Amino acid sequence: MTTTDDTRPVASMRGIDVLFGGVHAVDNVDLDLYPGQVLALLGHNGAGKSTLAGVLSGSVPCDQGSIEIDGKPVNIRTPRMARHAGVETIYQTLALADNLDAAANIFLGRELRTLGIFRRQSQMRRAAVDVLQRINPRFRNFDNLVRTFSGGQRQSIAIARAVLFKARVVILDEPTAALGPNETLLFKDLIRRLRGEGVAILLISHDIHDVFELADKIVVMADGKIVGRLNTHEVTKDHVLSLIIMGGGTGDTPDRPRGLRPIDQGC
Amino acid sequence: MQYRIVNIGEVFLLRVVLANRAAFFAFVLAVFLSFASPYFLIPGNLFNLLDQIVVFTVVALAATFVVGAGEIDLSIIGIVPLVGAVVAWLMVHWGWPVSGAIACGLAIGALCGMLNAGAIALLRLPSFIVTLATGAIFQGLMYMITNMSPITGLPDPFAFLGQGRIGPLTMPTIILLPLIVVMVVAQKTTVLSQHLIALANNPEAVRVAGIQIGWLRFKLFTMMGFFCGLAGIILTARSASAQIGAGANLLLLVVAAVVIGGTPIVGGKLLVLGTVFGSLTIGLINNGLNLVGFPTTLQTATQGLVILLALYSDSQTASIQNRFAKRMIRREWERAK
Numbered sequence: 001m002t003t004t005d006d007t008r009p010v011a012s013m014r015g016i017d018v019l020f021g022g023v024h025a026v027d028n029v030d031l032d033l034y035p036g037q038v039l040a041l042l043g044h045n046g047a048g049k050s051t052l053a054g055v056l057s058g059s060v061p062c063d064q065g066s067i068e069i070d071g072k073p074v075n076i077r078t079p080r081m082a083r084h085a086g087v088e089t090i091y092q093t094l095a096l097a098d099n100l101d102a103a104a105n106i107f108l109g110r111e112l113r114t115l116g117i118f119r120r121q122s123q124m125r126r127a128a129v130d131v132l133q134r135i136n137p138r139f140r141n142f143d144n145l146v147r148t149f150s151g152g153q154r155q156s157i158a159i160a161r162a163v164l165f166k167a168r169v170v171i172l173d174e175p176t177a178a179l180g181p182n183e184t185l186l187f188k189d190l191i192r193r194l195r196g197e198g199v200a201i202l203l204i205s206h207d208i209h210d211v212f213e214l215a216d217k218i219v220v221m222a223d224g225k226i227v228g229r230l231n232t233h234e235v236t237k238d239h240v241l242s243l244i245i246m247g248g249g250t251g252d253t254p255d256r257p258r259g260l261r262p263i264d265q266g267c
Numbered sequence: 268m269q270y271r272i273v274n275i276g277e278v279f280l281l282r283v284v285l286a287n288r289a290a291f292f293a294f295v296l297a298v299f300l301s302f303a304s305p306y307f308l309i310p311g312n313l314f315n316l317l318d319q320i321v322v323f324t325v326v327a328l329a330a331t332f333v334v335g336a337g338e339i340d341l342s343i344i345g346i347v348p349l350v351g352a353v354v355a356w357l358m359v360h361w362g363w364p365v366s367g368a369i370a371c372g373l374a375i376g377a378l379c380g381m382l383n384a385g386a387i388a389l390l391r392l393p394s395f396i397v398t399l400a401t402g403a404i405f406q407g408l409m410y411m412i413t414n415m416s417p418i419t420g421l422p423d424p425f426a427f428l429g430q431g432r433i434g435p436l437t438m439p440t441i442i443l444l445p446l447i448v449v450m451v452v453a454q455k456t457t458v459l460s461q462h463l464i465a466l467a468n469n470p471e472a473v474r475v476a477g478i479q480i481g482w483l484r485f486k487l488f489t490m491m492g493f494f495c496g497l498a499g500i501i502l503t504a505r506s507a508s509a510q511i512g513a514g515a516n517l518l519l520l521v522v523a524a525v526v527i528g529g530t531p532i533v534g535g536k537l538l539v540l541g542t543v544f545g546s547l548t549i550g551l552i553n554n555g556l557n558l559v560g561f562p563t564t565l566q567t568a569t570q571g572l573v574i575l576l577a578l579y580s581d582s583q584t585a586s587i588q589n590r591f592a593k594r595m596i597r598r599e600w601e602r603a604k
Contacts, residue, residue: 059475079474079476083477093471095469095471095472097461097464097473098468098535099465099468099535099536100464108473108476109462109473109476109478110476110477111458111461113458117459119456119458119461
């Protein structure tokens with residue numbers, strides 16, 4: 001992959017505002033993502049980090065603000081528009097259909113078609129096998145249903161979507177929450193490889209150890225505002241933890257799980 | 268890790284019986300009937316059997332996709348007689364040509380399906396509730412059209428579609444066979460069938476994949492309505508009249524064919540060929556009950572019982588496979604020692 005100018009952000013969000021009823025879930029936030037960099041968003045539950053990521057991935061409508069990808073303003077109102085703009089999201093639940101095979105899951109919603117309705121089965125399978133072997137050499141049984149796969153294999157499929165469709169930005173929402181120790185190691189390796197390909201990565205995590213291991217930059221949020229922008233190698237875990245805890249100062253913020261929001265809303 | 272299956276009986280049970288349950292049922296029943304009754308294997312009886320299953324099989328082919336997507340369409344009981352009544356009305360009272368009436372009937376079937384999908388999307392209610400209600404609405408429309416009395420006196424070319432023969436095959440059978448091919452191909456090669464499986468598995472994954480769920484349901488229910496319309500036309504042509512009680516037991520037969528065929532009632536799998544064998548199983552049961560002189564009054568109850576058995580064996584299949592897997596692992600383990 002061609003390396004872009006490191007000093008120019010791949011994605012930049014400006015003045016993002018999200019309101020849930022009377023609650024300012026995200027309050028006038030600016031965020032830049034650079035190619036080949038992992039940016040970690042940290043904060044309490046309800047600090048607004050998932051909501052901010054949701055704005056970029058098209059699942060949360062923003063009330064104000066603008067998003068630019070590669071310098072061009074984009075309009076992201078649905079997950080489809082986000083994907084089209086080059087933003088791929090890897091959800092905590094991985095968003096896989098258990099009764100389809102690996103290739104069908106990678107291409108879900110973006111199938112290669114003949115005459116508009118028929119699948120180009122062999123072509124999709126070949127592309128899927130290619131990409132899966134590249135990101136996870138131990139991957140076997142490409143034709144089995146996804147329900148039979150381990151957590152690590154499932155994650156490989158979700159990441160293969162990003163690699164195959166040449167995503168510019170990848171959003172990872174609590175990626176290691178559902179993995180065992182070995183799979184977490186494999187996953188960290190995958191993230192480093194994605195970064196090596198010049199992808200900008202937005203990592204949302206509760207695990208501060210993961211964050212220190214993977215992230216180049218750390219952004220701490222509290223009460224919908226950014227309370228700290230840090231370079232990982234310049235700070236200590238204690239410092240970051242104190243920012244998270246002291247952060248906005250008020251402490252008590254309402255927790256809004258993603259599942260409770262109505263779906264299919266525009267921006 | 269791969270474990271070798273050594274016991275041929277287990278191979279048979281796992282790979283043959285459980286994987287093709289409906290085909291196996293149909294085969295066993297056919298063998299049994301050929302011994303139980305001297306009249307079973309007569310060609311006339313076999314072609315008659317095929318003819319008997321056509322109407323509900325046409326609906327069941329489409330219903331396989333609906334059930335496979337984790338949805339259900341109960342408005343079958345309304346769409347089928349409504350289309351039958353409209354087609355008969357157009358020909359008898361307005362003097363429409365047969366082809367025009369049929370085209371109009373199919374369009375109305377599809378339209379009913381579109382209304383179902385629209386109501387599901389608009390009201391944000393499960394298809395179970397919506398189609399329960401719309402089924403009653405369609406049925407009510409049919410009562411209004413027929414004024415509660417059958418429409419008779421349909422033209423001969425139309426009746427030929429239901430009663431005619433080409434060679435040994437009846438016209439309904441000839442209509443059914445290409446439909447089976449089309450639906451099997453649709454299941455195996457289209458993008459739509461995979462989206463429907465994904466919809467049953469994980470609607471959230473479908474949504475974030477950028478697939479419009481409302482549009483997906485629209486296509487699904489429109490297809491279902493179209494097939495219901497076709498079944499209504501065949502049903503009307505068979506008796507050369509539009510009956511107000513037509514299609515009353517259709518829902519039971521359709522659900523039975525689909526679940527005996529192995530499509531789980533919660534969706535996530537599409538087995539069109541399974542449904543065909545499910546239909547055949549029902550046809551064989553009814554045919555056999557007739558041949559051995561079983562009272563006709565008990566047939567419906569028998570069909571209900573078969574549905575329960577099929578669903579029960581669905582729920583048991585996983586645990587049977589699990590048990591076999593454990594036994595194989597233990598055997599492998601002992602061999603290693």
